[in-house]
Amino acid sequence: MKPFLHLKAPYRTATREPAAFDAAFPDLSFYGSFCLIVFLASLKARRGLYGDRDWARSSIDTLRALERVGVAFEITGVEHLKAARSPFVIIGNHMSVMETSILPGIVSPVRPVTFVVKSSLLEYPFFHHVLRSRDPIAVTRTHARRDLKTVLAEGTARLEQxxxxIVFPQTTRTRRFDPSQFNSIGVKLAQRAGVPVIPLALMTDAWGNGKHLKDFGRIDPSKKARFSFGEPLWAGGRGSDAHQAVIRFIGGRLEKWRAENAKA
Structure with a gap:
């Protein structure tokens, strides 16, 4: 497999017109490809054969499927991942299922990675085999104190290995970034483990959240998918400075991107 990060960085989707069917039916085209990707990955995961390279391949295949229907990607700041000399905690906002599908293809070729996820996802049809194989950190999203203990204990263990x-401190996926709903659990984990924080700003609403099946919303090729990693931060003291720096980075990137979208 040719790792995604061996392509030119920063990464921007080459301009091209999608095929007629892909342009006319982006939802049908993409979800047909995506379900096949997940199904094949699940078969390997059930047999214990799904490793980091497979995860990255599935992720890249998903990115390519989105590009085929016209979604353009812009991915910047990857050099901060490549320059890190230790494991790190990535802290990002959470808009859609796109980031959990695409990030493994960006991060995994650089360093082994896992997610903090909602425990119910470990029972999700088909996908749960893949997710369980990645040894994620499962939280309830309803018991904050219990979740903090879980993340600190299990997250530190993963980092020591x-x-x-990757942590999304918001309680749910949303296009609106509200700093008051952005907790400091990721910073606390980085402090406990003695590793840096890498902020991550995301604009992934090209993959919408569905009304009935949240992971299967509309695909909107008119919206660009953007991923931007910031410079590593070390959380000193009580971590409030690092937490605010992450919030400023994400908020600043989102404001900049929305201004660019308004001009387009």
Whole structure:
């Protein structure tokens, strides 16, 4: 497999017109490809044969499927991942299922990685085999104190094993970034483990959230998918400075992107 990050960085989707069917039926085209990707990954995961390279391949295949229907990607700041000399905690906002599908293809070729996820996802049809194989950190999203203990204990264990951790501190996926709903659990984990924080700003609403099946919303090729990693931060003291720096980075990127979208 040719790792995604061996392509030119920063990464921007080459301009091209999608095929007629893909342009006319982006939802049907993409979800047909995506379900096949997940199904094949699940078969391997059930047999215990689904490793980091497979995860990255599935992720890249998903990115390509989105590009085929016209979704353009812009991915910047990857050099901060590549320059890190230790595992890290990535802290990002959470808009859609796109980030959990695409991030493994960006991060995994650089360093082993896992997610903090909602425990109910470990029972999700088909996908749960893949997710369980990645040894995620499962939280309830309803018991904050219990979730903090789980993340600190299990997250520190993963980081000590050389596995980086991706955290979305918002309680749910949303296009609106509200700093008051953005908790400091990721910063606390980085402090406990003695590793840096890497902020991550995301604009992934090209993959919408569905009304009945949240993971299967509309695909909107008119919206660009953007991923931006910031410079590593070390959380000193009580971690409030690092937490605010992450919030400023994400808020600043989102404001900049929305201004660019308004001009387009």
């Amino acid at each position: 050389g596995i980086s951790v």
